[in-house]
Amino acid sequence: MTRKIDYGNLMHAAMRGLIRRVLEDVRDHGLPGDHHFFITFDTMHPDVEIADWLSDRYPGEMTVVMQHWYDGLEVTGEGFSVTLNFGDSPEPLYIPYDAIRTFVDPSVEFGLRFETQEDEDSSDDDDEDVAPAGMIDIDDDAEAKPKPKKDADVVSLDAFRK
Template identity: 60%
Template sequence: MTDSDATATIDYGHLMHDAMRGLIRRVLQDVAETGLPGDHHFFISFDTNHPGVDIAPWLHDRYPEDMTIVLQHWFDALDVRDDGFSVTLNFGESQEPLVVPWAAMKTFVDPSVEFGFRFERQDDDGTGPEPIEEAPFAEMEEEPEPPRKDADVVSLDQFRK
């Protein structure tokens, strides 16, 4: 082991974010192929200034830092790739294509099952994660886990009529 090996660390945060992007990629790929199942729908927020983001100029003017899109009732041309996804959404009377790289994503929430994930950004100098602003969805806030107790045995007879 060298001295530089002793100071090196495993970047679990970065690895976890890559794994979550892979999970979201798989979910969106399934939706692109078969549509949204049941009540599932997604809120996806992303950095509109991230390299590779491609949105209409009027949308960037309206959302100069970040934007949250909803994939629910109407969306078209969902294309999932290794580097990100593209989708066409309806904004009033205008249908607009959007291109979102995975690295631009800030949050992904499926409120139908209370699943959400918030990505952290790296500092410009790459020294470590910087928490992003407050998550816009209550479902993303972690609630304290209730204290564990011994399991109760329940007889099913009490539920029969």
Template identity: 65%
Template sequence: MSEGIDYGKLMHRAMRSLIQNVLGEVARTGLPGQHHFFITFDTTHPDVAIADWLHDRYPEEMTVVIQHWFDNLDVTDEGFSVTLNFGDSPEPLYIPYDAIYTFVDPSVEFGLRFENSSNDDDEDYLSEVEEDGDVPEAPLAENVVPAEDEKRDAEIVSLDSFRK
């Protein structure tokens, strides 16, 4: 029997489930209104599948944008696959939910941030995109954004303040 309830792990699972539900709805009905997503993920995760040239260019992490042009969005219980446009070259990607560091929808100032396992307490954090935060242009195409720029536009809120 365990020592107690692991709220951090439960919150982690719930936040990943939220991403799955949102992407599943988009796969069925498309992106509504001005919604779009910036998804930063760990390119070293063993289940991530990206082209070799993308992995060479982004050896540790990469941020993709799901907005104007995307195709073949397929959402499963473990992750999602999507084809994105990189300089007029469509590339299929597979991203497991466990590889995601951030999921941001700047159109409604919503974001989730997952700390990687190298963090001492391995806690999940919510992040809120600031109202005046500009989203940087993608260097390669509309589907890639430097992860460092995205992080500067977010405020981290620790869940520790809600614990007793």
């Protein structure tokens, strides 16, 4: 068996570390200026903790916004917890970094997308293949309509395999 450098997972770990540092800064100092976050996560991830009615309403993925009102932001090495308002109903959430699919701050046109792909061609490797996190193209109207995915945003690791 030949040892390989797993660049996809290394990139994901680095980008999730960046999210952690950003959230730690927000926890300590609040959201500066017009900064706000759209965070899309996998609601079926085994470590996600959300109210049953939210997981029923969003069975797969959900996007939350941290902007004007949030409370109790706690940041750990594995994920973060925060209370957000859903139609005048505050709900606590716990989101592990591994469950995050996108992290976007449209105020500064910054975004990350995490994608996993099953490698159906590999029978000797049970690990999932991970495409590197990519920057998301953001425009000023991001809140009204998400931009369609572009082929250039995601690089398949299969292209580099022999």
